[in-house]
Amino acid sequence: MVEKSKVFQIGVHCFMILLMLFCLIPFLLLVVSSFTAESALLKNGYSFFPSEISFDAYKALLIDSSSILRGYFLSFVVTIVGTLSNIILTLLFAYPLSRKDLPGKGFFSFMVFFTMLFNGGLVPTYMMWTGVFNIKNTLWALIVPNLMMGAFYVIMMRTYFTTNIPEAVLEAARIDGAGELKMLIQIVLPMSKPIIATIILLVGLNYWNDWLNGLYYVNDDRLYSIQVLLNKMLMDVQYLMTNAASSMGQSIQLPATGIKMAVAVMGALPMFIIYPFFQKYFVQGIVIGAVKG
Amino acid sequence: MSKKLKKYKRYLPLYFMMVPGLVYLIINNYIPMGGIIIAFKKFNYAKGILGSPWTGMDNFEFLFKTKEAWTITRNTLVYNMLFIVIGTILAVAVAILLNELKSVMAKKVYQTVILVPFLISIVVVSYLVYGFLSTDTGFINRSILQPMGKDSVSWYSDPTYWPIILVIVNVWKNLGYNCIIYYATVVGLDTSLYESAAIDGAGRWKRIWHITLPGLKTTIITLVLMSVGRVFYSDFGLFYQVPMNSGPLIDVTNTIDTYVYRGLMELNNIGMASAAAVYQSLVGFILVLSANMLVRKIDQESALF
Numbered sequence: 001m002v003e004k005s006k007v008f009q010i011g012v013h014c015f016m017i018l019l020m021l022f023c024l025i026p027f028l029l030l031v032v033s034s035f036t037a038e039s040a041l042l043k044n045g046y047s048f049f050p051s052e053i054s055f056d057a058y059k060a061l062l063i064d065s066s067s068i069l070r071g072y073f074l075s076f077v078v079t080i081v082g083t084l085s086n087i088i089l090t091l092l093f094a095y096p097l098s099r100k101d102l103p104g105k106g107f108f109s110f111m112v113f114f115t116m117l118f119n120g121g122l123v124p125t126y127m128m129w130t131g132v133f134n135i136k137n138t139l140w141a142l143i144v145p146n147l148m149m150g151a152f153y154v155i156m157m158r159t160y161f162t163t164n165i166p167e168a169v170l171e172a173a174r175i176d177g178a179g180e181l182k183m184l185i186q187i188v189l190p191m192s193k194p195i196i197a198t199i200i201l202l203v204g205l206n207y208w209n210d211w212l213n214g215l216y217y218v219n220d221d222r223l224y225s226i227q228v229l230l231n232k233m234l235m236d237v238q239y240l241m242t243n244a245a246s247s248m249g250q251s252i253q254l255p256a257t258g259i260k261m262a263v264a265v266m267g268a269l270p271m272f273i274i275y276p277f278f279q280k281y282f283v284q285g286i287v288i289g290a291v292k293g
Numbered sequence: 294m295s296k297k298l299k300k301y302k303r304y305l306p307l308y309f310m311m312v313p314g315l316v317y318l319i320i321n322n323y324i325p326m327g328g329i330i331i332a333f334k335k336f337n338y339a340k341g342i343l344g345s346p347w348t349g350m351d352n353f354e355f356l357f358k359t360k361e362a363w364t365i366t367r368n369t370l371v372y373n374m375l376f377i378v379i380g381t382i383l384a385v386a387v388a389i390l391l392n393e394l395k396s397v398m399a400k401k402v403y404q405t406v407i408l409v410p411f412l413i414s415i416v417v418v419s420y421l422v423y424g425f426l427s428t429d430t431g432f433i434n435r436s437i438l439q440p441m442g443k444d445s446v447s448w449y450s451d452p453t454y455w456p457i458i459l460v461i462v463n464v465w466k467n468l469g470y471n472c473i474i475y476y477a478t479v480v481g482l483d484t485s486l487y488e489s490a491a492i493d494g495a496g497r498w499k500r501i502w503h504i505t506l507p508g509l510k511t512t513i514i515t516l517v518l519m520s521v522g523r524v525f526y527s528d529f530g531l532f533y534q535v536p537m538n539s540g541p542l543i544d545v546t547n548t549i550d551t552y553v554y555r556g557l558m559e560l561n562n563i564g565m566a567s568a569a570a571v572y573q574s575l576v577g578f579i580l581v582l583s584a585n586m587l588v589r590k591i592d593q594e595s596a597l598f
Contacts (some may be wrong), residue, residue: 008497012390013399019387020406023465026421027409029432033424045435046424085527096307102302108311110399115322118578119572122553123563124328127342128320149317180306209414212529216558234423235538257430264420271412279405282412286470287477 027268034058034261041257050245057262067221068263071229078142078225079207086203087196090157091150095184097154109158126216128270141217142225147206153199156289160195161188198285201278208270226267231258331573332567352568360551365569368532369548372456373524376463381517383464385473388506392479393497404476408469411525415530419464422458422535430491450541462535463528474516475509482508511592518591522584525577529554549573 005266029046034057044051061068096102097109119125123143135141167189173183189196214228224232275282332352334345356362393398410418424434426448432447448454466532482505492499527548536546549569556566589596 005497008393009395009550012394014389015390016394016399016403020403023407023410023469026424026465027422030421045430046427046432047430047436050583089314089317092310096311099307102307105300108315111315111318115318117581118326119322119574120325120328121567121574122550123331123557123567123570124342125325125558128324128328129329133320144321146321148316148321151411154314157387180310184310205412209416211414211416211534227414227416230414230420231534234416234534246378260420261424264417268413268417275409275412276405282408283473286473 029127030261030268031265034113034265035256036258038256038258042176046261057258058257061262061266067224067229068226070226071226072223072266074139074142075208075225075227078139082143082147082207083200083204085143086148086153087200088201088217090153091184091189091196092147094154094157094161095188097158098165100162100167102188109229112151112154122216129217135218137220138222142210142213142223143207145213145217147203147210147213150203152289153203156285157192157195159201160192160288164195165191194281194284196286197278198281198288200283201274201281202289205271226263230263230267233263329567329571331563332571336563336567346581348527348564352564353572356565356568356572359565361547362546362569364554365549367545368545369550370524372459372463372527372532372548373520374569375456375460376467377517377520377524379460379515380464380467380471383468385506385509385513386474387468387472388475388479388509389501392505393475393501404469404473407472408470410466410468411470415466415528415534418462419530419535419537422462423537426458449537449539452542452545455536455542455545459531459535463531471516475512478509478512480506515588515589518584518588522581523577525549525580527551 029048032048032050033041033046035053035055036047037052037054038056040047040052040054088232093112097105097112117232129141129145130136133140135144169187170183173187178186209227211225211227211231214223214225215231218224218228221232298323307574314448328342331342331345333347333349334342336342337345340346366435391400391403394403417586423431426434428434428445428447428449431448433448438445446454448458486504486508487500490504495503527550529548529550532546532548533554549572553566553570553573556562556569561568585596
């Protein structure tokens with residue numbers, strides 16, 4: 001019996017290790033390729049065992065700072081501003097909804113909730129943002145549409161408030177003469193750190209990885225975030241070449257095959273760096289979201 | 294009267310807090326809902342939405358007369374069904390196996406690693422796929438097919454393999470996410486049941502079959518029904534970006550979402566695009582409502598409303 005159990009454990013470990021490899025191997029190919037010399041790439045293709053290692057792709061990225069570093073910087077700005085706006089809007093909206101006694105609470109909850117069931121679709125949305133609000137080719141395009149507040153996160157936060165913040169605490173504060181905003185900031189916020197951290201991470205992930213707003217609303221290449229830039233580079237092989245050529249007077253031969261992979265590595269890197277530290281919150285967010293969302 | 298007014302005055306700060314969020318919801322979500330009338334008009338940029346003449350159901354008639362209407366419906370539905378069935382079976386299996394492991398450390402490492410693909414954008418995913426499938430420099434052509442003496446495949450212009458490729462990519466990206474949800478449920482199951490089963494001498498598979506799986510039943514049914522409620526929506530990036538918007542593949546990669554996008558942005562066919570979008574919104578709405586009704590019957594707690 002003991003032997004059998006040991007065999008089973010080893011078998012499961014083997015399976016899990018294979019699964020891990022399945023998850024990680026594509027990244028390995030990406031990273032290795034980005035460090036492979038252009039000549040080796042052209043000769044042997046993308047490979048796990050490069051015949052010649054080189055940092056040329058990354059060097060080229062630094063030289064061609066105009067588009068890629070700008071995209072990187074833009075992604076950071078958009079992610080930070082967007083996530084902050086989202087969390088403020090979500091907090092301000094979820095807190096009143098968590099108050100059982102608020103008149104009209106049902107109506108407002110339904111208003112949030114209905115957006116998860118029905119939507120107008122891309123055509124009117126696109127026409128409104130471009131025609132009425134004129135956000136085409138502005139920084140707003142990357143921040144405002146679709147991502148700045150989501151029903152999902154509002155409901156998640158409201159549920160957290162109703163289950164984790166005792167009404168007696170709020171009542172006591174009110175008797176002490178605290179206003180609603182003060183109560184939100186001084187009582188509710190400190191008690192809600194886990195959910196706030198979770199939502200910040202999930203929303204931040206959405207902003208960093210977003211390329212749809214860029215695809216829909218931006219065609220000015222000074223406003224390409226790193227994901228939009230990646231999209232353009234893959235769809236249009238010539239994009240990077242012409243862009244680099246014009247900015248460098250066509251003197252340098254770009255390692256085009258490897259540079260693609262290097263930019264993709266850069267696009268995924270920040271998430272990989274923060275993930276190990278915040279893994280707990282990601283997992284928590286997914287679990288709460290699935291069960292209560 | 295004054296008492297009632299006083300009561301509302303007390304809540305005034307709360308209503309004020311909600312104003313920014315309400316404004317955002319109205320602009321971002323509710324105004325576009327009104328815009329579905331475009332589908333019933335012969336849209337003309339010069340005249341605007343309200344000024345364009347009504348055409349009744351013309352756009353829909355045109356849409357459903359095309360071959361694409363059938364293709365995009367089939368692709369959206371069949372791919373989603375495949376994703377749901379394969380994704381659920383794998384996620385449940387992995388969650389149960391994870392739970393059977395004794396080493397706490399190993400559990401944590403596995404769980405952490407399989408979630409990694411979920412963290413990257415679909416654009417980066419399309420680079421990963423490109424690394425394997427690129428005709429000239431891809432790993433499969435250069436390091437597998439050619440050394441074996443076989444002909445290279447032009448992956449991006451041969452639709453044969455794309456149904457499988459898309460399923461693999463989808464499973465690869467979402468397995469960790471689904472698995473974590475099921476794993477959380479398994480961990481939350483009543484451990485005393487396991488202990489008494491062990492005392493009764495039930496083997497591992499018996500335990501899994503009679504305790505773990507029934508314990509997961511509600512979660513599985515709920516999540517599957519929720520996904521069924523969304524079978525009319527597809528992951529735009531997966532179907533547009535991963536196949537690199539390649540023309541020859543369109544028959545197996547065109548879904549309602551990519552059709553709407555192409556109609557609006559590339560072909561400037563507002564009538565068809567908006568008709569397809571309304572078709573998606575309405576059928577999607579009905580599906581979500583029905584799925585939720587079923588969930589309510591099975592487990593009231595898990596229902597959306």
